[in-house]
Amino acid sequence: MGAEVFEPITASLASGGEEAGVSHGILVVNVAPSAVEAAARALRNRFGFDVFLDVTAIDWIGQSPRFEVVWHFYSTEHKVRVRLKTRVPESAPTVASLTPLYGSAAFMERECHDMYGIGFAGNADLRPILLYEGFEGHPLRKDYPKEREQPLVPYRDWVASERGGD
Amino acid sequence: MTMDPRTIPIHPEGGTKSAAFEYISTKKDELVGWARKFSIFPYPFVTACCAMEFMAVSSSPYDTDRFGAALPRFSPRQSDLLMVVGTVTHKQAPILLKVYEQMCEPKWVMAFGVCATSGGFYQNYAALPGIDRVIPVDIYIPGCPPRPETVIDGIMRLQDKIARAKHPIITKDF
Numbered sequence: 001m002g003a004e005v006f007e008p009i010t011a012s013l014a015s016g017g018e019e020a021g022v023s024h025g026i027l028v029v030n031v032a033p034s035a036v037e038a039a040a041r042a043l044r045n046r047f048g049f050d051v052f053l054d055v056t057a058i059d060w061i062g063q064s065p066r067f068e069v070v071w072h073f074y075s076t077e078h079k080v081r082v083r084l085k086t087r088v089p090e091s092a093p094t095v096a097s098l099t100p101l102y103g104s105a106a107f108m109e110r111e112c113h114d115m116y117g118i119g120f121a122g123n124a125d126l127r128p129i130l131l132y133e134g135f136e137g138h139p140l141r142k143d144y145p146k147e148r149e150q151p152l153v154p155y156r157d158w159v160a161s162e163r164g165g166d
Numbered sequence: 167m168t169m170d171p172r173t174i175p176i177h178p179e180g181g182t183k184s185a186a187f188e189y190i191s192t193k194k195d196e197l198v199g200w201a202r203k204f205s206i207f208p209y210p211f212v213t214a215c216c217a218m219e220f221m222a223v224s225s226s227p228y229d230t231d232r233f234g235a236a237l238p239r240f241s242p243r244q245s246d247l248l249m250v251v252g253t254v255t256h257k258q259a260p261i262l263l264k265v266y267e268q269m270c271e272p273k274w275v276m277a278f279g280v281c282a283t284s285g286g287f288y289q290n291y292a293a294l295p296g297i298d299r300v301i302p303v304d305i306y307i308p309g310c311p312p313r314p315e316t317v318i319d320g321i322m323r324l325q326d327k328i329a330r331a332k333h334p335i336i337t338k339d340f
Contacts, residue, residue: 132257139291147289153259155299 005078009047013039013084026072026081033069033086037096040071043082044101049073052102053081055109057116061142065089069118071098088118097122115140198333202246202272203325204234209245211265214252216279219311228314233321242268247324248301253281254294266301272333274304274324279311286310 006027014020019030031039043049053072060066065087073082088095097120098105109120110129117138120126128135132152137144212220223230230236239245242265254262266275277297280286283306285295297303304327307320 135291144291148291149256149295150291151256151259151294151299153263153300156302159299 005047005075005080009043009082012042012046023083026083028083028085030085033088033095036069036071036084036086037098037101039084040073040098040101043073043084047075048077049075049082051076052098052104052108055098055105055112057112057118057140059116059140059142067093067116067118069095069112093117094119094121096120099123114138117141195331195333196329199329199331202333203328206233206235206247206274206321206324206328207237207239207245208235208247208249208276209240209242209265209269210238210249210251211262212249212251213254213258214281216252216281216311219314219317220249220251220278223314223317228318230318230321233318233325235321242266243270245269246273248273248275249278250275250282250297251278253286253288254297254300255292256294257292259294259300262297263300274328275301276320276324277303277306278317278320280308281310283308 003022006022009027010020010029013029013031018032021028029039051074053074055069055071058068058070060068067088067090069086069088071084073084074080075082086095093116095118097109099109099120099122106123106125107129109118109123110126112118113120113123113126114128114131115138127133131139134152135150137148210220222228224236224238235247242248246269248266248269250262266273275297277283281288281293282297283303285293287310289295294300305320305324307316309316312320
C-alpha cells in the first residue's frame with residue numbers, strides 16, 4: 001500500500017538524488033536543512049499531507065553533524081505517513097520553523113527546543129513548555145548528566161548534611 | 167537544633183510542674199491523641215498512576231472509614247493528612263510545598279508509593295527523588311503501587327504514631 005502515492009512524492013522531494021525509501025510502510029526522505037520548508041510545503045499543498053504529527057530530534061553524539069531532526073506528516077486522504085529527516089551540526093542546530101504551514105507545530109517545536117536545544121527559525125515563542133524557566137541545558141542530549149538535578153525548591157537541611165554539604 | 171513545632175514541650179525550660187499537672191497533661195495527650203487518630207481527614211495530592219490504587223483503597227471493600235480516614239477534603243485548609251500519591255516532579259515541588267504550608271496544625275504527611283518515597287525508579291532531570299526533600303514525611307508506604315492492605319497498614323501505623331505523640335494544646339507559656 002502507498003507505493004503509487006509515494007512515487008510522485010519521491011520524484012518531487014528527492015529529485016536532487018537525496019536518500020529516500022520506504023521503511024515499515026512510511027516514506028523516509030533525507031533532505032538538506034535548507035530544503036525542509038520547501039519539502040513540507042510541497043507535502044502539504046501538492047500531496048495532501050494535512051496532519052503534522054510530530055517533530056523531534058536524535059542526538060548522535062560523536063558524529064558530525066551531531067543532531068538529526070525528524071518530522072512526521074500524515075495524509076487523511078491517502079492514509080499514509082511521510083518522514084522527513086535532516087542533519088544539523090552542534091555549532092548551529094537550527095532549522096526552519098513549520099508554524100507558517102502547520103499551526104500545531106508550535107508546541108512540538110517548543111518541546112524539541114526544550115529537550116534538544118534545536119532552534120526553529122520563525123517560531124517566535126520558544127519559551128520552555130515542559131521544563132521551567134531557569135533550567136540549564138537540554139536534558140535529552142546524551143551529554144546531560146543523568147543524575148543532575150535542578151530543584152526549584154531548596155532541599156531541606158537533612159539532605160545537605162547527609163550528602164556532606166555538596 | 168530546631169524544634170518541631172508539633173512537639174513543643176509542655177514544660178518550659180528549667181521550669182517545675184507538680185506531679186498532678188504531669189499526670190493530667192499525660193492523660194490529656196492520650197485523650198487528644200485517641201480523638202485525633204480517628205479523625206484523619208486526608209487531602210489527596212494525586213499526581214500519577216498510584217491514583218488507581220488510591221481509588222481502590224478508598225472503595226467500600228477496604229472501608230477506610232473504620233479509621234476515620236475515608237472522607238477526602240479537597241481543601242488543604244480543612245485536612246489533617248496530606249497523602250502524596252504518585253511521582254512529584256521538580257516543576258511540581260513548589261505546588262506541593264504551597265499545599266503543605268496551607269494546612270493547619272496538627273498535620274501529617276503520607277508518602278504513598280515508592281515515587282513519593284524516594285523517586286522510585288526515576289533518576290533523571292525531572293523527578294524529585296522523594297518528597298521528604300521538600301516537606302517532612304510521617305509515614306512511608308512502599309510499593310509500585312502499594313497494595314490496599316499496605317496502605318491500611320500505613321494508616322494504622324500513622325494512628326499509632328498520632329496516639330503516642332504529644333498534643334500541645336496548651337503552650338509553654340501556659
